[in-house]
Amino acid sequence: MKSHQKIILVNGEQSSSIDVNDRGLQFGDGVFETIRVHQGRPVWWQQHMDRLLEGCRRLRFTHLPDDEVLRAEANELSAGCLTGALKIIVTRGASSSGYAAPADIMPNRVLQLSSGTRHQSKSGQGIMLGVSEQRITGSQQLSGIKHLNRLEQVLARMQCQAEGWGECIMLDIEDKVVEGSMSNLFIWQQDRLLTPLLGQTGIRGICRERIMSVAAAQGIDVQQCQLGLDDLQKSDGLFVCNSLIGIWPVVKYAGRTFDAGANTRLLQAQLEAEICSAE
Amino acid sequence: MKSHQKIILVNGEQSSSIDVNDRGLQFGDGVFETIRVHQGRPVWWQQHMDRLLEGCRRLRFTHLPDDEVLRAEANELSAGCLTGALKIIVTRGASSSGYAAPADIMPNRVLQLSSGTRHQSKSGQGIMLGVSEQRITGSQQLSGIKHLNRLEQVLARMQCQAEGWGECIMLDIEDKVVEGSMSNLFIWQQDRLLTPLLGQTGIRGICRERIMSVAAAQGIDVQQCQLGLDDLQKSDGLFVCNSLIGIWPVVKYAGRTFDAGANTRLLQAQLEAEICSAE
Numbered sequence: 130m131k132s133h134q135k136i137i138l139v140n141g142e143q144s145s146s147i148d149v150n151d152r153g154l155q156f157g158d159g160v161f162e163t164i165r166v167h168q169g170r171p172v173w174w175q176q177h178m179d180r181l182l183e184g185c186r187r188l189r190f191t192h193l194p195d196d197e198v199l200r201a202e203a204n205e206l207s208a209g210c211l212t213g214a215l216k217i218i219v220t221r222g223a224s225s226s227g228y229a230a231p232a233d234i235m236p237n238r239v240l241q242l243s244s245g246t247r248h249q250s251k252s253g254q255g256i257m258l259g260v261s262e263q264r265i266t267g268s269q270q271l272s273g274i275k276h277l278n279r280l281e282q283v284l285a286r287m288q289c290q291a292e293g294w295g296e297c298i299m300l301d302i303e304d305k306v307v308e309g310s311m312s313n314l315f316i317w318q319q320d321r322l323l324t325p326l327l328g329q330t331g332i333r334g335i336c337r338e339r340i341m342s343v344a345a346a347q348g349i350d351v352q353q354c355q356l357g358l359d360d361l362q363k364s365d366g367l368f369v370c371n372s373l374i375g376i377w378p379v380v381k382y383a384g385r386t387f388d389a390g391a392n393t394r395l396l397q398a399q400l401e402a403e404i405c406s407a408e
Numbered sequence: 409m410k411s412h413q414k415i416i417l418v419n420g421e422q423s424s425s426i427d428v429n430d431r432g433l434q435f436g437d438g439v440f441e442t443i444r445v446h447q448g449r450p451v452w453w454q455q456h457m458d459r460l461l462e463g464c465r466r467l468r469f470t471h472l473p474d475d476e477v478l479r480a481e482a483n484e485l486s487a488g489c490l491t492g493a494l495k496i497i498v499t500r501g502a503s504s505s506g507y508a509a510p511a512d513i514m515p516n517r518v519l520q521l522s523s524g525t526r527h528q529s530k531s532g533q534g535i536m537l538g539v540s541e542q543r544i545t546g547s548q549q550l551s552g553i554k555h556l557n558r559l560e561q562v563l564a565r566m567q568c569q570a571e572g573w574g575e576c577i578m579l580d581i582e583d584k585v586v587e588g589s590m591s592n593l594f595i596w597q598q599d600r601l602l603t604p605l606l607g608q609t610g611i612r613g614i615c616r617e618r619i620m621s622v623a624a625a626q627g628i629d630v631q632q633c634q635l636g637l638d639d640l641q642k643s644d645g646l647f648v649c650n651s652l653i654g655i656w657p658v659v660k661y662a663g664r665t666f667d668a669g670a671n672t673r674l675l676q677a678q679l680e681a682e683i684c685s686a687e
Contacts, residue, residue, distance in 0.1 A: 137428055145427060149426050149520065153433045218428075226522055228565035228589060270543075280550055281549075287508065310507060
């Protein structure tokens with residue numbers, strides 16, 4: 130996403146700043162969603178909201194954000210935006226000191242709309258994929274929550290930049306493939322589509338879910354299973370995905386070159402069709 | 409610390425807000441220190457600065473904060489404060505979107521002084537200690553950095569609140585004792601003082617270092633070693649420490665009651681003496 134324009138709402142008001150006592154800054158105590166905006170509306174809204182609210186519940190927020198307010202603000206920002214990205218951050222709120230939060234704390238919300246063009250070239254030409262030195266860790270209590278503690282992803286992304294990779298694979302501490310630094314991963318074994326089973330770690334991407342559904346509708350056999358780097362190396366093709374980028378085919382990985390292949394192109398087309406028509 | 413008054417400097421200006429694009433909010437991409445202020449000056453300043461700058465280096469900040477500027481601002485805030493807490497947050501800076509940071513990004517700094525009275529009662533009467541359900545995880549790359557990804561501590565602290573504990577022990581995924589939610593831990597085995605060896609996880613507290621030094625100067629045998637919950641249960645006494653609280657003796661743990669004991673009281677007195685005289 131090349132950003133052309135950014136509009137920000139903080140608790141419903143146009144603003145570009147937040148209280149330094151906000152626990153998002155102090156501790157990463159919050160959750161976020163990054164949502165594609167297409168033709169003036171946020172795509173897969175309900176799925177994003179469900180995950181965001183589930184994250185707030187699992188972090189035991191005393192008060193949940195009002196999803197109707199979030200929807201109204203998201204629609205207000207997205208109106209008139211042909212294509213863009215909407216990032217929503219919800220934090221537990223502001224508190225004066227220490228890890229403990231007062232019982233009456235109210236969540237803060239930040240909505241940021243960046244309108245602009247998408248990385249169409251990477252969807253078309255594909256990317257080089259590397260393997261991050263940075264592992265995905267995280268405990269059962271925090272697993273799968275799209276929370277604001279994202280230093281592992283930041284360090285992984287810095288390695289992508291340094292190495293010239295479009296994306297990198299992140300492993301858990303048992304050497305299992307989890308996901309990309311900002312995406313989920315799929316691999317082809319002939320005509321079968323596999324994606325890492327996300328247990329203790331990793332985020333169940335909305336786009337990942339939609340791809341599994343779209344693929345199944347096309348009669349493609351899709352399975353979630355444990356994958357290691359050797360499975361990737363032996364695969365017949367790979368791609369990464371997220372809500373903003375859609376599908377990026379991998380054209381170079383571990384010394385091998387791949388082409389996107391008809392099946393990946395089919396999924397790209399089906400996914401874009403769903404985005405254009407989705408509520 | 410009961411906060412009576414709070415003064416905040418953001419990049420040197422009195423302010424209570426920060427850019428929503430700051431990566432501290434977006435990703436927890438920064439480090440912090442919490443420093444005791446005594447008689448108008450930040451205690452153990454150099455040790456705190458060394459750790460903060462080491463954290464910035466390990467997170468591969470392109471630019472480090474200027475420690476002379478930090479010192480000047482810290483002194484300015486602390487002047488006239490009899491007793492208080494100074495929190496310093498340094499983030500990688502603000503960036504427009506995504507985990508990757510631009511090469512020319514400049515760090516942001518937030519200094520918050522809370523003047524007020526300390527929890528003297530807990531130093532005197534001691535606390536009840538529990539064991540957190542929340543594990544300490546974290547990869548080699550992030551180990552020991554006092555970074556802003558603190559959700560594990562937030563969840564642990566919430567459990568302390570719910571259970572009425574003054575502090576709780578946090579274990580790593582191999583059941584080894586690491587530290588408290590906001591403190592380091594020491595236990596007595598007769599006259600020997602033990603503290604968890606911090607390898608892959610845990611923060612080497614400044615106060616922990618000072619206690620090891622003060623104890624050694626008193627002729628006490630101090631060792632860092634791997635500890636399990638059974639070692640705590642069999643111990644002859646326990647205490648937790650951090651730069652703000654000093655030493656809190658544990659008077660109740662795992663169904664047993666303890667008294668603070670002469671050795672712990674001696675260390676408390678020696679530590680306070682050092683704080684009163686330290687540069």
